[in-house]
Amino acid sequence: MSEIKFYNTFSKQVEVFEPVEAGKVKLYSCGPTVYSHPHIGNFRSFLMADLLKRFLAFKGFEVSHIMNITDVGHLLDDADEGADKLEEAARKEKKDPLEIAAFYIDSFNAAAEMLNMQPADSFPRATEHIQEMIDMISTLVDKGHAYVVGHNVYYDVTTFKDYGKLSGNTLDDLNAGARIEVNSEKKNPQDFALWKHDPKHIQQWDSPWGRGFPGWHIECSAMSSKYLGEQFDFHTGGEDNIFPHHECEIAQSEGASGKKWVNYWMHARFLMFDGEKMSKSKGNLYTIQELVEKGFKQNAIRYALISSHYRQNYNFTFDGLKAAETAIEKISQCVFTIKDKAKGNAETSVRDEVTAFINKAIAEFDAALCDDLNVSKALAAVFELVKDANKLADPTAGEAEAIVTAIEKIDSVLGVLKGAGEEEIPAEIVELAEQRKQAKLNKDWAAADEIRDKVTAAGFVIEDMPKHEYRIKKADA
Ligand code: AMP
Ligand code: ZN
Numbered sequence: 001m002s003e004i005k006f007y008n009t010f011s012k013q014v015e016v017f018e019p020v021e022a023g024k025v026k027l028y029s030c031g032p033t034v035y036s037h038p039h040i041g042n043f044r045s046f047l048m049a050d051l052l053k054r055f056l057a058f059k060g061f062e063v064s065h066i067m068n069i070t071d072v073g074h075l076l077d078d079a080d081e082g083a084d085k086l087e088e089a090a091r092k093e094k095k096d097p098l099e100i101a102a103f104y105i106d107s108f109n110a111a112a113e114m115l116n117m118q119p120a121d122s123f124p125r126a127t128e129h130i131q132e133m134i135d136m137i138s139t140l141v142d143k144g145h146a147y148v149v150g151h152n153v154y155y156d157v158t159t160f161k162d163y164g165k166l167s168g169n170t171l172d173d174l175n176a177g178a179r180i181e182v183n184s185e186k187k188n189p190q191d192f193a194l195w196k197h198d199p200k201h202i203q204q205w206d207s208p209w210g211r212g213f214p215g216w217h218i219e220c221s222a223m224s225s226k227y228l229g230e231q232f233d234f235h236t237g238g239e240d241n242i243f244p245h246h247e248c249e250i251a252q253s254e255g256a257s258g259k260k261w262v263n264y265w266m267h268a269r270f271l272m273f274d275g276e277k278m279s280k281s282k283g284n285l286y287t288i289q290e291l292v293e294k295g296f297k298q299n300a301i302r303y304a305l306i307s308s309h310y311r312q313n314y315n316f317t318f319d320g321l322k323a324a325e326t327a328i329e330k331i332s333q334c335v336f337t338i339k340d341k342a343k344g345n346a347e348t349s350v351r352d353e354v355t356a357f358i359n360k361a362i363a364e365f366d367a368a369l370c371d372d373l374n375v376s377k378a379l380a381a382v383f384e385l386v387k388d389a390n391k392l393a394d395p396t397a398g399e400a401e402a403i404v405t406a407i408e409k410i411d412s413v414l415g416v417l418k419g420a421g422e423e424e425i426p427a428e429i430v431e432l433a434e435q436r437k438q439a440k441l442n443k444d445w446a447a448a449d450e451i452r453d454k455v456t457a458a459g460f461v462i463e464d465m466p467k468h469e470y471r472i473k474k475a476d477a
Helices: 040-058 085-093 097-114 130-142 171-177 216-228 239-257 288-293 298-306 318-341 352-370 375-391 397-414 427-441 445-457
Strands: 005-008 013-016 024-029 062-067 146-149 152-155 192-196 232-238 262-268 271-273 460-465 469-474
Touching: 005 262, 024 040, 024 216, 040 062, 040 097, 040 232, 040 262, 040 271, 040 288, 040 298, 040 352, 040 397, 062 216, 085 097, 097 288, 130 146, 130 152, 130 192, 130 216, 130 239, 152 239, 192 216, 192 239, 216 232, 216 239, 232 239, 239 262, 288 298, 298 318, 318 375, 318 397, 352 375, 352 397, 375 397, 427 445, 427 460, 427 469, 445 460
Parallel strands: 024 062, 024 232, 232 262
Antiparallel strands: 005 013, 146 152, 152 192, 460 469
16 A cells, blocks of 8 residues: 655655644645635636545545635734725725625635535634634743734744745845834834734724734634644645745744644645636636536536646636546546446356456555645556546446445545536537537538527527537527
8 A cells, every 4th residue: 555645845856745643634624805806717726635535545544624715804914004895895895894704705615616625524714713814923922932013913933943944945044025114112023913902903802911803813723723732734825925925924823832743734736827826817728617607517617626636737628628628528528338238138247357447546546645746647647547438348236336436435535526516508519519519620610600699599509619629508598
């Protein structure tokens, strides 16, 4: 059996996985800031955690997973400045911040379900854990890691010797690169706010330091220790969480408990679009709902987002989505065909060579994922299995069952065979779209237009995509 290994952002090395408690895994993921619809970049990070969690369950671990919901304290600048993202959205949409949060939590849940994400055991919200945050801030003040200035509380980074280790920084380097500090209250430029006083802030709570609101980083320290304890196995997020968010979380949690906090830090590299990070601020984003509305299948979106290694940037393209659809089709077609071929066959025995190729595929799939979630290699093993299965001219019922069981086991990790979310485009419309594509390839524009009119009359729209591709939508979608 292969050892399970992961790249740890903290040590910058691939390490053998040893759980804190035998047979169990505790995993914390930084969840969405609920001020807008999450985009596919966000879901690339969330799905890395989903894949990790499903794989660890496949390996027999009992996994506890917590994903927080940020509904206060995340400022427009990921450091300590600017308006609160939720409050900014509330002002723009002329709503209460809690209404904004409720709306975008629904949006997140709907998209997560479309992507067949296994829900976390709990999704704690920052605004519902203010007391836990106040308690942790008080501990940090008592232990000399934090200081109070007026009604504000800051973390003194010089009191924590490992500050900068996760992101590979030293305080000297960070200070040299720091912008001119507007806030002269801080003792050191890298100190960060734990509690803030701002009369303009909409969401306010009483605290030992007066009315105010928590900094962004403290919520994850306070909520993870409440739900997972002071020491646990994994913490995940996107690469932009490494600094300052996770760096600050470590200083808070380890400063408060005096113990090592998280053993393995895993970060997904950015999903890119046209060479840039997909992000709300750049406006270059797609949501899951938008892609589904375009007629893309939900499981293909999931496949596309998980199928490249999480430590490499993923360049999102529509062609990539189409390729994902084709790949899933190959797997589901294999299941369908093998069952069909074995119909009426009562033989339950399985030939040795069939057992051998099934076991080989499962072992290779397992070994690839043990190697820091090498999903491309794992998928290669799946397609090898599909190829071998497709070669069987007359499988026994036992063989068909063994192959289907193996594919289902594999899919307990990949999660792509269920939840296709078919748009229910009728077969005759698909046929017309295909004829139109052929007409265009033959430069028969009149025929192409005529077919498009037929499709429109039937209540569907064909959308053209690069390389003569198309996407079919219901006209009212
Ligand atoms: P937010 O809702 O902004 O707090 O982000 C939620 C998660 O998505 C965080 O873990 C981010 O690091 C991650 N994230 C944001 N943009 C991208 C992207 N383009 N690619 C991958 N992960 C991202
Ligand atoms: Zn966090």
